[in-house]
Amino acid sequence: AIATAPGRGGVGIVRISGPESIHIGEAISGLTLQARHAHFASFSSRNKQTIDTGIVLLFAGPHSFTGEDVVELQAHGGPVILDLILREVCRLGARHARPGEFSQRAYLNDKIDLAQAEAIADLINSTTEQAALNATRSLAGEFSRKINELVALVTGLRVYVEASIDFP
Numbered sequence: 001a002i003a004t005a006p007g008r009g010g011v012g013i014v015r016i017s018g019p020e021s022i023h024i025g026e027a028i029s030g031l032t033l034q035a036r037h038a039h040f041a042s043f044s045s046r047n048k049q050t051i052d053t054g055i056v057l058l059f060a061g062p063h064s065f066t067g068e069d070v071v072e073l074q075a076h077g078g079p080v081i082l083d084l085i086l087r088e089v090c091r092l093g094a095r096h097a098r099p100g101e102f103s104q105r106a107y108l109n110d111k112i113d114l115a116q117a118e119a120i121a122d123l124i125n126s127t128t129e130q131a132a133l134n135a136t137r138s139l140a141g142e143f144s145r146k147i148n149e150l151v152a153l154v155t156g157l158r159v160y161v162e163a164s165i166d167f168p
Contacts, residue, residue, distance in 0.1 A: 001097035002082050009077030011054075014085050016071045016094055017064070017102060024092045025056055025071030028085070033071065035060040043075060043085055051084045052076055066102055067109025115144045 003013040016024055025033055029041035039056040054075035064070040073089070075081055090096065098104075100121070107117045119138035126132040137143065 001102065002086055003072070003102075004077060004082075006079065007077075008079065012075055012077035012079075012082040014073040014075070014082060014089060015097075015102065016073070016089060017066045017068050017097075017105060018094075019069065020093050021069045021071045022058060022060075024089055024094055025058060025073070027092050028073065028088055029056045031056065033058040035063075043073060043088070045084075045088050046091065051088065052081045062109070062111075065111060066105040067111045068105060112139075113141075113144050115147070116141060119143070 001015055003015040004011070022033060028043050029039065030044060031039050031041050033039060033056060035058050037058070040053070041056045042053045043051045045051055052075040054073060057072045057074070059065070059070040059072075061068040061070070073085055075085055086096075103112070103117045103120050106112045107114060112120075116139050119135045123132060123135035123139060126135055
């Protein structure tokens with residue numbers, strides 16, 4: 001998926017996640033990728049025509065946002081360039097991600113919990129500074145920690161009540 005907002009910008013990111021992401025990243029860049037290393041590359045089409053130049057990053061699973069191998073192609077942020085790169089990535093075996101699919105994969109791979117997945121949407125859609133800050137705290141796990149503390153307290157209380165009933 002194109003991971004940056006629609007429109008023009010200095011940098012645009014195409015993100016690939018899954019078992020074929022390394023193969024696809026290496027095929028479009030012509031490089032052997034190393035995890036967590038920024039590689040300067042030319043992104044080329046199947047006929048070896050350069051689409052753009054930029055940076056390739058590999059985040060090897062399970063140490064990535066989704067828990068899978070993830071490759072980021074950071075190119076110039078024009079929509080035509082990003083569409084050409086995305087089209088080439090799909091030609092190499094990827095498919096278009098559904099909206100929210102990267103967050104879904106992170107949730108399914110136990111990288112984030114449901115509250116954190118919802119916080120991503122809240123952060124993206126926040127319209128005030130306070131809403132953005134609240135979503136950031138939830139994404140960092142603050143809300144989940146508080147809920148887990150409450151669950152532990154209620155569980156402890158339940159155990160005490162059950163023990164009191166069984167052993168008066």
